[in-house]
Every structure is written in C-alpha cells, then in structure tokens.
Amino acid sequence: MVFAEFRNLFDKIIVPDKVGVEDVVDRLTLFTAVLFALASLLVCMKQYIMSALNCYIPVGPSGELFRDFVNSYCWVHGTIPLKPHEPFPKSEEMWDEYDRIRRISSTIVTMLATDFMDLISTVTLSDRFRLEDFADRLHLVTVVLFSLAASIIGLKQYVFNPLSCYIAIGPSGDEFADYVHSYCWVHGTIPLKAGEPIPDTPGEWEQYDRLRRVTYYQWVPFVLGLQCILFYIPHLAWQALCSNQAGGDVFQLVKVAADAATSERSAREKQVKRVAEFLTDMIISPRVCRQHYGRRSTNRRIYQNCDICSTPRRLGTCLIILYMIFKVITLINAILQLYLIQRFLGFYSEGSTGSRSMNLAKVGDSDRAVTVSDSNEDWSGLGFGLTVANHLRTGRDWPETTLFPRVAYCRVRGIRLVGVENAYTAQCALPVNMLNEKIYIFFWFWLVVLISASVTSLVLWLIRVVFTPRRKHFIKRFLRIKIAMVRNKPRTVSRADIDEFVDDYLRRDGVFLIRMLALNAGEVITAEIVTELYNDYLEQHSQASSFGTNDRAPIATKELV
Numbered sequence: 001m002v003f004a005e006f007r008n009l010f011d012k013i014i015v016p017d018k019v020g021v022e023d024v025v026d027r028l029t030l031f032t033a034v035l036f037a038l039a040s041l042l043v044c045m046k047q048y049i050m051s052a053l054n055c056y057i058p059v060g061p062s063g064e065l066f067r068d069f070v071n072s073y074c075w076v077h078g079t080i081p082l083k084p085h086e087p088f089p090k091s092e093e094m095w096d097e098y099d100r101i102r103r104i105s106s107t108i109v110t111m112l113a114t115d116f117m118d119l120i121s122t123v124t125l126s127d128r129f130r131l132e133d134f135a136d137r138l139h140l141v142t143v144v145l146f147s148l149a150a151s152i153i154g155l156k157q158y159v160f161n162p163l164s165c166y167i168a169i170g171p172s173g174d175e176f177a178d179y180v181h182s183y184c185w186v187h188g189t190i191p192l193k194a195g196e197p198i199p200d201t202p203g204e205w206e207q208y209d210r211l212r213r214v215t216y217y218q219w220v221p222f223v224l225g226l227q228c229i230l231f232y233i234p235h236l237a238w239q240a241l242c243s244n245q246a247g248g249d250v251f252q253l254v255k256v257a258a259d260a261a262t263s264e265r266s267a268r269e270k271q272v273k274r275v276a277e278f279l280t281d282m283i284i285s286p287r288v289c290r291q292h293y294g295r296r297s298t299n300r301r302i303y304q305n306c307d308i309c310s311t312p313r314r315l316g317t318c319l320i321i322l323y324m325i326f327k328v329i330t331l332i333n334a335i336l337q338l339y340l341i342q343r344f345l346g347f348y349s350e351g352s353t354g355s356r357s358m359n360l361a362k363v364g365d366s367d368r369a370v371t372v373s374d375s376n377e378d379w380s381g382l383g384f385g386l387t388v389a390n391h392l393r394t395g396r397d398w399p400e401t402t403l404f405p406r407v408a409y410c411r412v413r414g415i416r417l418v419g420v421e422n423a424y425t426a427q428c429a430l431p432v433n434m435l436n437e438k439i440y441i442f443f444w445f446w447l448v449v450l451i452s453a454s455v456t457s458l459v460l461w462l463i464r465v466v467f468t469p470r471r472k473h474f475i476k477r478f479l480r481i482k483i484a485m486v487r488n489k490p491r492t493v494s495r496a497d498i499d500e501f502v503d504d505y506l507r508r509d510g511v512f513l514i515r516m517l518a519l520n521a522g523e524v525i526t527a528e529i530v531t532e533l534y535n536d537y538l539e540q541h542s543q544a545s546s547f548g549t550n551d552r553a554p555i556a557t558k559e560l561v
Contacts, residue, residue: 069166072429073407078103131242131250131323131516135457138450139231139330145446146228149439153432154221162217162432163189165410167424184410184428188215191405198409202423205411214405216344220436223344227337234333238326242319250513253278257521257529272525275517276532283510319509320465327461331454338447341440345403404437406430464515471511472502478514478523478530497538505537 080102082088089095132140156162165180190205190212192198199205242250253275260271408430413423464470476498502511510533518526 066166068161068164069427069429072161072164072431131238131254131319131513131520133457133519135327135450135453136235136330138453139334140235142334142446142450143228143232143235145443146224146231149443150221150224150228153224153435153439156432156435157218157221163428163430165426165428167412167426170424180410180412180424180426183412184426185218187410188213188218189405189408189410189428189430190214191408198425205423209411214408217430217433217436219344223340227340230333230337234326234329237329238322241322250282250516253513254517254520257517257525261522261525268525268528272528272532275529276536279510279513279529279533280536282513283506317508320512323512324458324461324465327454327458331451331458334447334451334454338444338451341443341447345440404433406433465508468503471508472498474511474515475502475506475530478518478527479534497541500541501534501537506533 080098089098161181163181163185165184167180170176170180190208191214199208239251256271256278257275260268260275263271406429408428410426410428411423412426464474479498506514514526514530517529
C-alpha cells in the first residue's frame with residue numbers, strides 16, 4: 001500500500017495525475033510525507049519482525065537459548081555506546097553511572113505508517129461519501145488505527161517470538177527451550193523492580209505468582225480488536241438509521257453532488273437538478289405520508305407506532321436528532337474507551353497499578369522482609385500520558401514499572417526428572433511489551449485529541465441547530481454565492497421568502513443535509529443546489545407569494561450577508 005502510494009506521488013511530482021491546487025514544491029512536500037512513512041515502515045519491520053541487533057559475549061553460557069535471551073535483553077534494556085579509546089567501565093558503580101547517562105533505549109516510531117497516506121486521505125476526503133464532519137472521520141481513522149495495532153501485536157505474539165527466556169542450569173535440548181518459552185507465555189511472568197530480591201522459596205514464589213503475575217499482554221490484540229469494533233458500531237448504526245429514516249439514499253446523494261462539482265456544464269446542470277429533486281422529495285414525502293396515513297385515527301396510530309422517527313420527521317427534525325444522538329454516543333464511547341484502556345492496563349484514579357501490598361518476611365527473619373506497595377507515583381490515573389510527556393520534556397528515561405515489564409521471571413514447575421519433580425526459574429525478556437508500551441502511549445494522546453475534537457464538533461452543531469439566525473444566514477450565504485456568479489442577471493430575494501424557505505420548507509433536516517453537502521461536496525456546487533431548491537420553492541408558492549410588497553421587502557445582493 002505504501003509502495004503504491006510512493007510510486008503514485010513520485011509520478012505526481014512530474015505529471016500531476018490528480019488535479020490539485022499545488023505546485024512542484026507542494027508535491028515535494030507530499031513526497032516527503034511518503035518518504036517518512038516508508039522509512040517508518042522499514043524501521044518497524046527491522047525492529048519488531050526481524051533481528052534488531054546481535055550481541056556477543058566472549059565468555060558465558062553456551063546455547064541458542066542464552067544467545068536469544070541476550071539479544072532480546074539488550075534490545076529491551078538498551079545499549080551503552082563508548083567513544084574511540086574510551087576506557088571500559090571496571091566497576092558496578094561505573095556501569096550504573098554509564099547506564100544512567102549513556103544508555104540508548106530502543107524506540108518505535110509512534111505513527112504506524114503502513115496505511116499512513118490512506119488515513120490522511122480518509123480524513124480529508126473519503127472515497128465513500130458519508131454524512132459526517134471532520135470529527136466523525138477521525139473516529140473512522142481510529143477504527144483503522146486500532147485494527148492496525150491489533151494486527152501488528154497479534155502478528156508479533158502469535159507468529160513471531162513475543163518473549164525470550166533463559167534458564168542458567170536446566171535440562172538441555174531444543175524441546176525444553178521451546179517448552180519454557182510456551183509455558184512462560186501462557187502462564188505469565190513475574191516482574192521485579194530494580195533492587196528487589198529474587199524469591200528463593202516455593203512459598204515466596206507462590207505469593208509473587210498470586211499477586212504480581214502479569215498476564216494481560218496475551219489479551220492485548222483481542223482488546224484492541226474489541227475497541228476497534230466498539231468504535232465502528234456507532235457509524236454502522238448511524239448509516240443504517242440514516243438510510244432508513246431519511247427516505248432515500250442520502251450517501252448516493254452526496255456522491256452525485258461531489259461528482260457534479262467536477263463534471264462538464266451540461267452534465268453538471270443535470271446532476272444539480274437531480275440532487276435538488278431528490279432533496280425536494282425527501283422534504284415533501286413525510287408530509288404526504290402524514291396526509292395519507294393520517295386520514296383515520298387507526299391508520300395514524302399504526303403509522304406512528306411503526307416508525308420511530310414519525311413525529312420528528314413531520315417536524316423536520318428526524319435526521320438532525322439522530323445525528324446529535326450519534327455525536328453524543330461517539331463522544332461517550334471515546335471517553336469510555338480511554339477509561340477501558342486504563343482499567344485494562346491497571347491504572348486507577350489514586351495512581352496505583354493494581355498490585356496489592358504483601359509482606360514476604362520469613363518467620364523469625366525480619367531482615368528478609370519484602371514489601372510490595374501498590375502506590376506508584378509515576379502513574380497518575382487518567383493523567384499518566386501527561387506524566388509520560390513530562391518525562392520526555394525533562395529527559396528522564398521511561399520508568400520501568402510492573403505495568404510494562406521488559407524483564408521478568410517465570411517459575412517453571414512440574415518438570416519430572418528420574419521420578420523427582422523439579423522447578424526452574426527462568427529469566428525472560430519481553431520485547432512485545434516495548435511495542436505495547438509505545439502503542440498505548442500513542443493511543444492515550446490520540447483519544448485525548450479525539451475527545452477534544454468530538455466536544456468541539458458537538459458544541460458547533462448544537463449552536464447550528466439551536467440558533468435559527470445561524471440557519472438562515474447559512475442558506476443566505478449560498479444564495480449570495482450563486483447571485484455573485486451571475487452578475488449579468490440582477491436578482492432580488494425577499495426576506496420573508498427566505499424565512500419561509502428555511503423554516504417551513506427546508507426545516508432543520510433540509511438545512512442539515514445542505515450542510516453535509518457543503519462539507520463533503522464543496523460550497524460552489526452546494527450553492528447551485530440551494531439555488532435550484534429555492535427556485536422550485538418559488539414555483540410551488542408562486543400564487544401564494546408576491547414580490548415587492550411591504551411585508552416582503554426585496555433584499556439586494558449586497559444585503560445577503
């Protein structure tokens with residue numbers, strides 16, 4: 001997908017296949033976006049699918065198991081570069097100092113760029129025309145992002161190696177190594193914080209296993225897939241209700257209007273009339289149905305009970321009410337999705353990560369006391385994304401907490417050798433948690449932006465719906481555009497006709513559809529459609545309406561502001 005877009009944009013720099021208001025420099029900017037997307041894709045493939053690095057230890061345990069563990073550990077923990085002829089650290093204190101100052105942690109490019117250009121085109125202008133604004137398109141982009149993240153993490157977990165484990169002394173053979181990997185993956189791992197002692201008795205391991213064992217990462221792709229579905233369900237419901245309650249295929253209506261904007265004059269006029277006739281039928285049909293089914297009280301009750309939108313449709317508010325409900329549902333859904341992420345990862349309002357306190361002190365050995373606290377000042381509930389931003393701003397490394405453990409332990413029990421049951425302690429590196437960490441950081445900030453855009457969009461639509469002068473000014477603006485386009489034909493528009501045209505003829509649903517046409521098809525073609533609708537309205541009310549009277553004073557073109 002990215003390679004095809006790369007080639008298309010390369011051709012566009014030389015010969016623009018797609019007509020746009022841009023020059024060579026603008027096309028080079030688009031080409032730069034594809035270059036960054038391609039580089040991001042290649043780096044992600046190298047880091048998280050193929051081998052990111054290769055490490056060598058001159059003297060150490062032998063075997064493929066240990067080598068894989070070292071490579072994974074150095075990848076998730078980071079490496080320490082040394083300048084030419086710089087002395088090698090010789091003490092643990094020096095290594096700690098180098099680790100704190102020099103360590104380079106591997107990071108992922110936050111924007112997963114496989115469908116980067118397609119997502120941008122989805123936000124700006126979708127091939128499938130819908131009744132939606134910019135915030136609604138962001139919700140659709142969110143569906144693609146969650147689907148993409150679920151696919152990548154699922155691929156990493158169930159096709160490639162999600163973790164690498166090593167046992168210093170244990171049975172030899174590839175079968176045992178594969179068993180350890182699989183066991184620790186399905187059973188879960190136990191993270192330990194820096195400086196925390198390793199349990200050395202079965203009782204301590206059972207306590208840690210009960211209170212510290214992490215198993216959520218096996219469910220990450222499924223939870224992301226569920227969130228993808230939850231984001232898409234409101235759009236499916238909106239499309240179904242809109243098609244059922246609007247009285248026609250409004251999505252095809254928007255598509256025809258968008259096609260008319262780029263058609264020749266003869267075809268353009270036919271398509272404009274077609275859209276205007278379609279809108280007229282949608283506006284008039286509810287009134288005709290009411291007159292037909294409203295002759296008898298029994299038929300009227302049947303008509304009202306079988307149609308959930310019968311009364312709002314008669315009032316001309318069916319579509320706008322459904323759309324406002326859709327906007328509220330999408331906003332609530334985004335807020336709940338943010339809450340779901342934080343509960344799934346273990347964040348609470350008081351800042352804890354979900355682990356309970358425990359004391360593993362041996363009886364009579366107070367020096368061996370090990371306390372696990374459930375407080376963590378690095379996480380602050382719903383504001384943990386702000387904590388991450390503060391760490392990035394201050395240059396501090398990402399805190400290695402029990403939430404996204406990169407190195408953890410696994411107690412492999414039940415191994416019978418010569419009739420004796422043995423238990424082994426495996427140390428595991430979790431590269432998949434680096435991917436989970438970066439993805440969830442990105443999604444936290446993305447959902448915050450999405451919620452902000454949804455709130456802004458909802459407030460704007462409430463203003464457009466509630467305030468009548470806003471609707472009239474909106475329609476007048478399109479009539480002014482059309483009149484300005486035909487200066488050789490002087491026209492005047494009655495203020496009373498405009499008021500009746502907006503309030504009684506178009507009503508709120510008609511104005512809503514015109515707004516959607518302007519958002520998805522363009523204002524110029526929408527001005528022609530509004531003018532055609534206005535002319536149809538004047539023809540239908542030619543006998544009842546009169547021009548030039550005192551109560552309907554003409555409005556000059558310059559007054560249509």
